[in-house]
Amino acid sequence: MKATRREFLKALCVGAVATAINPLNAFAEESTSTLDTVLSKIKNKEKAINIFPSNAELRYNLYDLFGEAASLAGDTQKKALELKGKLSFNSGVSLDMAKKTVDEILAPCYKNKSVVQVEYDSKKGVSNFDRLVYQNDVKAADRMPVLAMFYVNHDTTNKDPAKAGSSKREAIILKNLVRKYKGKIKFVVQEGRTDPKWYGRFKSDAASSTHDNIKTLPSIAMYSPWDVVKGETPKKHDGKVTQVDVLRGAPKTDKQIEKVVYSLPLFWINVNCTSPNGNYTYRFSNSFKLKTAKYS
Numbered sequence: 001m002k003a004t005r006r007e008f009l010k011a012l013c014v015g016a017v018a019t020a021i022n023p024l025n026a027f028a029e030e031s032t033s034t035l036d037t038v039l040s041k042i043k044n045k046e047k048a049i050n051i052f053p054s055n056a057e058l059r060y061n062l063y064d065l066f067g068e069a070a071s072l073a074g075d076t077q078k079k080a081l082e083l084k085g086k087l088s089f090n091s092g093v094s095l096d097m098a099k100k101t102v103d104e105i106l107a108p109c110y111k112n113k114s115v116v117q118v119e120y121d122s123k124k125g126v127s128n129f130d131r132l133v134y135q136n137d138v139k140a141a142d143r144m145p146v147l148a149m150f151y152v153n154h155d156t157t158n159k160d161p162a163k164a165g166s167s168k169r170e171a172i173i174l175k176n177l178v179r180k181y182k183g184k185i186k187f188v189v190q191e192g193r194t195d196p197k198w199y200g201r202f203k204s205d206a207a208s209s210t211h212d213n214i215k216t217l218p219s220i221a222m223y224s225p226w227d228v229v230k231g232e233t234p235k236k237h238d239g240k241v242t243q244v245d246v247l248r249g250a251p252k253t254d255k256q257i258e259k260v261v262y263s264l265p266l267f268w269i270n271v272n273c274t275s276p277n278g279n280y281t282y283r284f285s286n287s288f289k290l291k292t293a294k295y296s
Contacts (some may be wrong), residue, residue: 015113021199035072041065057108060176063258081209089258096172097165097254099154105171106189114178118190127195132188133241134225140239145224145273148188149174152217166250170218170256173250176261177269184274192217213246222268228276229283229293244272246286 045062052058066085070078093113097103109115120127130136135143153160153168171189178187202214222245226237229244247268249262267290271281283293 001161002090010178018036033068033072035069037068037205038065042069054095055094056105059095060179060287063089063092064179086258089261090255091129093172093254093257097168099168101153101155102155102167102171102191105168105196109175109178109187112127113176114182115187115189117129118188118194120195125197127188127190127198129188129195129198132186133239140225142240143225143241144184145149145222146186146188146241147174147177147269148190148212148221148223150190150192150212150214150217150219150221155218165254166252167218170220170250172257173261173264174220177264179272180265181269181274185269213243216248219286220252222272223248224273228272228281229294229295230294233276234274245283247284247288 040141042062042065045058049055049062061095063085066081066088070081070085073081099105106115110117116132117126118129118132124143129148133146135146144181149170151170153167155165155167173186174189177185181187189209190198192202198212202217215220221243223241224244225239225241226232227242227244232238245268247264251257267282268284271277272283277296280292280294282290284290
């Protein structure tokens, strides 16, 4: 069963996957906050935004709070809260998309070390990608799933309007996933030209296969010590990190970013990494289209 780009972006709105965890409902399960408490937090966050209007992170945090409030509210109030959340998120997107580079968007994540950049040692002729992603210097029991984004830092000059800014859209998606999975997943980013050897292979093999199966920039690759399709679980695996999937490309428009941020946990990350359902998962298989993958 395949899911088109349109279906992928709209699936949450029609509740296509009943067994997956709704990210907004998850707030209600994990939080003992009352609606009044969350609404008070929203007011405080709005005051902070008035003081720091150019801070995109505050607007994404407000989006989360509106989501939490919506999960606690009645049907009438819920829709209004969700709408306000989307407006807050989209205003954050506008602020981030106005930045010149991907690294500028991800600067807060670099600063707090929630996202780690791949670095290249020109003297040794190697990067630290393998150490960061495959974690061979870490005990097998302590290795974590990894989302690695491959991108172009300056991507606004592309003549194709659907591709211009695509790496920045992908960076906004990654930055919002970091908040949801802090401590559960590692986040690594590699600018395509950081490692000249890697980039050389990418340019020469982009039409077929490339290093780490990356065929276009941007892409997000998922690595994990377990592959649920092979019958492995977070508690039962050999500890060897492998690439399990690649999301190829990015949303074509800024308006689609929020839907992707909302969808990826439910469709992709939870069922592959944090909350396997014991029966099936979803994979992009180096595309922007999801399809069902049953356990072997």
